[in-house]
Amino acid sequence: xxxxxxxxLQRIALGLFTLFAISLVVFLAVELLPGDLAEQILGQSxxxxxxxxxxxxxxxxxxxHVRYLDWLVGIVQGDFGRSxxxxxxxxxLISVRLGNTLFLACYAAAIAVPLSISLGLLAALLRGGxxxxxxxxxxLSSVSFPEYFVAYxxxxxxxxxMSMFPSIADFGSEASxxxxxxxxxxxxxxxxxxxxxxxxxxxxxxxVNLLAQPYIEMARLKGASPARIIVRHALPNALAPIINxxxxxxxxxxxxxxxxxxxxxYPGLGQLxxxxxxxxxxxxxxxxxxxFAGVYILLNLVADILSIATNPRLLHGR
Amino acid sequence: MKIGVLKDAPKxxxxxxxxxxxxxxxxxxxGQIAPHGETEIVGMEFEQWGGEFLLGTDNxxxxxxxxxxxxxxxxxxxxxxxxxxxFSIGSVLGLLAATLGGWxxxxxxxxxxxxxxxxxxxxxxxxxxxFGTGIVNMIGVIAVLEMxxxxxxxxxxxxxxxxMDYVQAARLRGEGLWWQIRAEILPNIAAPxxxxxxxxxxFVFLAVSALSFLGLGIQPPTADWGSMVRANAALxxxxxITPLLPAAAIAVLTISINxxxxxxxxxxxxxxx
Numbered sequence: 001x002x003x004x005x006x007x008x009l010q011r012i013a014l015g016l017f018t019l020f021a022i023s024l025v026v027f028l029a030v031e032l033l034p035g036d037l038a039e040q041i042l043g044q045s046x047x048x049x050x051x052x053x054x055x056x057x058x059x060x061x062x063x064x065h066v067r068y069l070d071w072l073v074g075i076v077q078g079d080f081g082r083s084x085x086x087x088x089x090x091x092x093l094i095s096v097r098l099g100n101t102l103f104l105a106c107y108a109a110a111i112a113v114p115l116s117i118s119l120g121l122l123a124a125l126l127r128g129g130x131x132x133x134x135x136x137x138x139x140l141s142s143v144s145f146p147e148y149f150v151a152y153x154x155x156x157x158x159x160x161x162m163s164m165f166p167s168i169a170d171f172g173s174e175a176s177x178x179x180x181x182x183x184x185x186x187x188x189x190x191x192x193x194x195x196x197x198x199x200x201x202x203x204x205x206x207x208v209n210l211l212a213q214p215y216i217e218m219a220r221l222k223g224a225s226p227a228r229i230i231v232r233h234a235l236p237n238a239l240a241p242i243i244n245x246x247x248x249x250x251x252x253x254x255x256x257x258x259x260x261x262x263x264x265x266y267p268g269l270g271q272l273x274x275x276x277x278x279x280x281x282x283x284x285x286x287x288x289x290x291x292f293a294g295v296y297i298l299l300n301l302v303a304d305i306l307s308i309a310t311n312p313r314l315l316h317g318r
Numbered sequence: 319m320k321i322g323v324l325k326d327a328p329k330x331x332x333x334x335x336x337x338x339x340x341x342x343x344x345x346x347x348x349g350q351i352a353p354h355g356e357t358e359i360v361g362m363e364f365e366q367w368g369g370e371f372l373l374g375t376d377n378x379x380x381x382x383x384x385x386x387x388x389x390x391x392x393x394x395x396x397x398x399x400x401x402x403x404x405f406s407i408g409s410v411l412g413l414l415a416a417t418l419g420g421w422x423x424x425x426x427x428x429x430x431x432x433x434x435x436x437x438x439x440x441x442x443x444x445x446x447x448x449f450g451t452g453i454v455n456m457i458g459v460i461a462v463l464e465m466x467x468x469x470x471x472x473x474x475x476x477x478x479x480x481x482m483d484y485v486q487a488a489r490l491r492g493e494g495l496w497w498q499i500r501a502e503i504l505p506n507i508a509a510p511x512x513x514x515x516x517x518x519x520x521f522v523f524l525a526v527s528a529l530s531f532l533g534l535g536i537q538p539p540t541a542d543w544g545s546m547v548r549a550n551a552a553l554x555x556x557x558x559i560t561p562l563l564p565a566a567a568i569a570v571l572t573i574s575i576n577x578x579x580x581x582x583x584x585x586x587x588x589x590x591x
Contacts, residue, residue: 018435025432029448140580144572146524148531148547149565152554160557255439259528263551273440274532277447285447292440 008305015301022293023075026286027068080287085279090287093272098291101261101268104184105253108191113246116196120203121230127208135204139197147256151190151263159186168265187264194256195249202245203238210234240307247303251296327581334577341571345390352384357539364553367560374560377549382560388541389564394571396453396536397523403461404522405515408468413499415469416476427473430466438463442529451534460525464518471514475507509582516579520572527568543568 038055039046046054055061059070074081080090123135142150158164165186181188210216211234219233258270265271269288276284327335344351353372354360358380365375373382415423433441445459479485485502493501529535530544538545543564550561 021432022436025436026444029444032448140576141569141573144520144524144576145569146527146531146544146565148528149562149569152547152551152562152565156554156557156559156562160555251437255437258439258443259531262532273443274534277443277532277534278451280447280450282447285444289436289440289444293436296437297435 004308007308011301011304011308015297019294019297022297023072023290024068026289026293027071028064030282030286031064075287075290081283083276083281083284085276085281085284090284093284094269094287094291097267097269097272100266101254101257101270102295103180104187104191104261104266104268105250105257107181107184107188108195108253109250111188112192112196112199112249115192116199117203117242117246119196120200121207123200123204124207124211125226125230127204132204135200139201142193142197143201145194147190147194147259148263150193151187151260154186154190154193155263158189184264184266187260187266190260190263191253191256195253198252199245199249203242206238206241206245207234210238236310239310243303243307243310247299251299254292254295254299330577331581334574334581337570337574338578341390341394344387345394348388348391352381352387354381354384356385356388356541358384364550373563376546376560377552382563385541385546386543386563386567389543389546389567392536392540393527393530393543393568394523396457396542397519397526400457400461400526401464401515401519401522403457404464404518405468407461408465409472409511411465412469412472413476413503415473416480417495417499417503423473426469430469433463433466434470438525439528442525443534446529446534451537453536453540456526456529456535460522460529464522464525467521468514468518472507472511475510476503479503479506513579513582516575516582520575523568523572 038051038058038060042051042054059067062070071081078091080094082088083090083093119135123132126132159166166183207230216229216233219229224233257268258274260266261268261270262274269291273285273288273292275281276288348356359378360381361371361375361379363375363377363379365371365379367374371381371383373386376382376385411426415426441463442456442459446455449455449459480503485498488498488502526535527542527544530542531548533545533548536542536545538549546564547561553561
């Protein structure tokens with residue numbers, strides 16, 4: 001088998017195993033409850049009979065490993081069970097909201113990734129200069145801001161003071177793409193500002209480290225133009241770290257989205273999760289947690305595979 | 319010696335130290351400095367700035383300035399306690415893993431790997447659903463999650479020291495485990511750990527304020543910056559910047575700490591410009 005293919009298959013197996021481990025953690029965490037789910041929900045005042053009936057309804061009479069397998073098989077078939085709060089199908093609750101959250105994350109990523117990579121490259125080329133220093137201070141500060149601080153500042157200036165964008169990012173079911181992009185511009189911009197700083201810093205570091213390598217010195221000495229050095233010599237080797245940074249930050253987007261969705265009242269998965277935590281709707285929290293973790297692992301997996309596949313040393317055999 | 323070090327420090331680091339000092343004084347003497355009580359209702363809701371209430375009043379008619387000052391005690395204090403807890407667990411486990419090696423190391427490392435595979439905020443939300451929201455639960459949950467990062471760093475830096483000849487010598491002459499850790503290893507890994515404490519504090523502080531903002535952390539009526547932003551957020555739609563003040567207080571503190579940590583790391587790595 002080609003070594004590249006073997007490596008990729010290994011990574012996929014590892015990703016599946018991690019997902020399995022997480023499903024186990026998410027399931028077992030509930031077992032830590034003092035008493036069990038039925039007692040927790042019905043409270044102290046419930047009679048033993050009601051607790052027993054409810055327990056039977058939730059299937060809590062069966063041993064934990066049977067319930068775990070049931071739960072897992074259900075999820076693989078797209079059945080997440082029912083919400084405790086409103087008895088609706090969780091799969092149905094999640095599917096629409098996951099779409100919304102992914103839309104927002106992709107929207108932010110489409111702006112943030114090209115922006116931060118080009119700014120990072122620029123900072124690396126002009127390092128030590130005034131541009132580099134300004135970028136350094138700006139990024140260090142924006143890493144230290146709570147997400148909702150950025151969100152509310154944008155809200156205050158762009159929405160309230162200048163009324164350029166709506167402050168509530170809720171769109172109906174039949175909004176056009178352009179309308180959706182306009183309505184979700186502020187949450188997307190918040191996410192862009194939050195992740196760009198980190199991505200840019202890491203891109204800059206990756207390139208600066210590479211530029212110190214002997215083979216870059218060699219290229220410079222033989223008279224290659226700066227643009228050629230960057231594009232032909234440095235970039236192929238810098239791709240792997242840059243891809244990893246991008247994936248790490250996209251994964252961060254997935255969790256950062258929780259706060260931003262709450263600020264802008266965006267009907268996404270994060271908002272659903274926070275509401276469910278507050279009302280202790282455990283099955284919904286488990287399901288959203290698993291879906292988020294799945295997306296997170298998938299992103300990391302894609303990054304892993306891409307960085308292996310673009311590594312020049314692995315592409316050309318010995 | 320100490321003064322000499324400070325004289326060479328960059329301006330950003332000095333600014334950071336001064337700001338941290340101001341926060342500490344405000345937090346410790348909050349009761350004396352604040353013009354009104356923490357939960358005392360002193361006026362109408364959402365009063366304007368100026369006059370009796372320098373920064374106006376909040377959504378229940380409590381003095382905003384006083385609550386901001388008390389917030390320095392509550393928010394920072396809770397974040398500090400959480401960081402200290404995360405640090406004691408993480409560094410002790412990390413040192414044990416590095417010194418003992420073998421199956422202890424394997425077990426602890428794999429356990430931490432598993433915790434790190436799940437995004438921290440998601441895991442915190444899951445655990446808070448199970449154990450219920452509240453200050454003690456939040457401190458425990460965040461401490462356990464942040465412990466994993468401290469563990470990894472401590473283990474990594476301690477590993478480099480454990481293989482040194484002087485540690486081997488101490489082991490051969492029969493010193494106990496605790497003595498090896500305290501007298502031989504710890505002094506040599508103190509510098510990166512101190513810098514890490516600053517960075518971890520920033521992460522913990524932001525995590526605590528995020529959870530409080532979501533209404534799942536520090537609960538009212540305790541004055542806390544994260545939940546103060548949420549409680550007064552309605553004012554933003556009227557173009558008032560008051561709700562941004564607590565968020566700014568958080569941002570200024572984390573930036574200052576970052577400045578100082580940057581400088582400490584710079585000194586510790588022995589780099590000169």
